[in-house]
Amino acid sequence: MTTPTRPAPTGPLNLSRTTATAARVLRQLRHDPRTIALMIVIPCAMLFLLRYVFDGSPRTFYDIGASLLGIFPLITMFLVTSIATLRERTSGTLERLLALPLGKGDLIAGYALAFGALAIVQSALATGLAVWFLDLDVTGSPWLLLLVALLDALLGTALGLFVSAFAASEFQAVQFMPAVIFPQLLLCGLFTPRDQMHPALEAVSNVLPMSYAVDGMNEVLKHTDMTATFLRDVLIVAGCALLVLGLGAATLRRRTA
Numbered sequence: 653m654t655t656p657t658r659p660a661p662t663g664p665l666n667l668s669r670t671t672a673t674a675a676r677v678l679r680q681l682r683h684d685p686r687t688i689a690l691m692i693v694i695p696c697a698m699l700f701l702l703r704y705v706f707d708g709s710p711r712t713f714y715d716i717g718a719s720l721l722g723i724f725p726l727i728t729m730f731l732v733t734s735i736a737t738l739r740e741r742t743s744g745t746l747e748r749l750l751a752l753p754l755g756k757g758d759l760i761a762g763y764a765l766a767f768g769a770l771a772i773v774q775s776a777l778a779t780g781l782a783v784w785f786l787d788l789d790v791t792g793s794p795w796l797l798l799l800v801a802l803l804d805a806l807l808g809t810a811l812g813l814f815v816s817a818f819a820a821s822e823f824q825a826v827q828f829m830p831a832v833i834f835p836q837l838l839l840c841g842l843f844t845p846r847d848q849m850h851p852a853l854e855a856v857s858n859v860l861p862m863s864y865a866v867d868g869m870n871e872v873l874k875h876t877d878m879t880a881t882f883l884r885d886v887l888i889v890a891g892c893a894l895l896v897l898g899l900g901a902a903t904l905r906r907r908t909a
Contacts, residue, residue, distance in 0.1 A: 666758055669758040669762070670758050670761045670762045670765060671762070671765070672762070673758060673759055673761075673762025673763065673765075673766075674762040674763070674765035674766040674769070675766075676762075677736075677762065677763055677766035677767070678766050678769065678770075681736075681766070681770070687732055687736070688770075690728055690731070690732055691728055691729065691732050691770050691771075691774055692770070692773060692774050692777060694724075694728055695724035695725055695728055695774060695777075695778045696777055696778050696781050698720070698724055699717065699720065699721065699724065699778060699781055699782050699786060700781065700786065702716075702717070702720065703717070703786045713786070713788070714788060714789045716842060717782055717786070717788045718782075718788065718790065718797060718869040718870060718872065718873045719840075719841075719842050719866045719869050719870065720842075721778055721779060721782050721788075721797060721800075721801050721869060722800050722801050722804040722862075722865045722866060722868070722869050723804070723837065723840070723842070723862065723865070723866070724778065725771060725774055725775055725778065725801055725802075725804050725805035725808060726804040726805060726807055726808035726811075726833075726862065726865065727808060727829075727833055728774070728805075728808065729767060729771060729774075729805045729806075729808030729809045729812060730808040730809075730811050730812040730815075730829065730832070730833060731812065731826070731829065732767070732812065733763070733767055733808070733809045733811075733812025733813055733816070734811075734812035734813070734815050734816045734819070734825040734826075734828065735812075735816075735822050735825050735826070736763075737763065737812065737813055737816035738816045738819050738821070738822055738825050739822065741816070742821070756901045756902075757901045759901075760813055760897055760900050760901040761897075763809070763813055764806070764809055764810065764813070764897055767805075767806075767809040768805075768806055768809065771802055771805030771806055771809065772802060774805060775798055775801035775802040775804075775805055776798060778801060779794060779797050779798045779801055782797075783797070789873075790872060790873055791872070791873060791874055791875060791876055792871070792872035792873070792874075792875055792876055792877070792878075793872070796872045796878065796882065797869065797872050799886060800865060800868045800869050800872065800885075800886060800889070803865070803886060803889045803890050803893065804862075804865045804889065806890075806893045807861055807862075807865070807889055807892060807893040807896070809893075810892075810893045810894075810896035810897045810900060811832055811833075811896055813896075813897065813900040814896050814897075814899050814900040814903065815828040815832060816900075817900065817903040818903075835856075835860070836860045836861070836862035836863070837862065839853060839856060839857035839860055839862075839863065840857065840860065840862040840863045840865070840866045841857070841863060841866050841867065841870075842866060846858075846863060861888065861889055861892035861893075864884075864885040864886075864888040864889050865885070865889050867881070867885045868882055868885035868886050868889065871885065
């Protein structure tokens with residue numbers, strides 16, 4: 653007689669289950685130096701490269717450097733998280749985990765906690781490199797830059813967890829990048845101010861979280877104190893990250909069809 657599968661818990665998040673999941677993910681990542689390099693080294697390397705691409709025109713780097721400090725962590729965390737989560741599902745690990753007394757919310761929160769810890773390291777290194785080594789001219793506090801960079805990395809983590817539910821292979825997970833990241837990159841105000849875009853595109857940009865990440869970075873770049881606009885921007889980015897994490901938990905599947 654077949655033993656019925658024990659249903660996963662549906663109650664509130666359990667701290668011990670969440671931290672155990674986060675610890676397991678971190679242990680796995682410790683044995684994957686390429687993924688760690690992608691998350692930690694690549695954003696710093698890209699900032700360093702761009703600084704000297706504009707060596708003859710350093711003002712250009714100063715104008716866009718703060719924005720890129722938020723965009724690069726978002727992109728790298730999106731890629732790493734979507735692929736890592738999909739790998740767990742295709743290998744059957746996710747199905748075995750969800751057969752235990754582990755809810756979807758615990759699993760998603762554990763992943764977010766693990767990748768969030770790495771995001772802190774990533775954001776701190778990138779911010780320190782940009783401000784103290786590459787001489788990024790920042791009017792406000794570098795700690796506010798770090799805060800936005802960290803929220804952007806968490807948003808990338810949330811988006812990666814969400815889209816992994818709709819991919820059947822790692823290649824498909826990467827294919828989501830043009831659909832999820834590129835439109836935000838084009839409309840976030842990095843290339844031209846959003847109020848100078850076509851009204852229809854400006855309206856679209858107003859609902860994309862990366863737009864507020866870039867706006868928040870620019871507020872720190874131009875103002876010595878925390879402004880109301882900056883507070884609005886970081887709350888929107890944080891709220892979007894939490895919303896997408898909730899959607900990720902709702903759409904999480906045990907296995908890939």
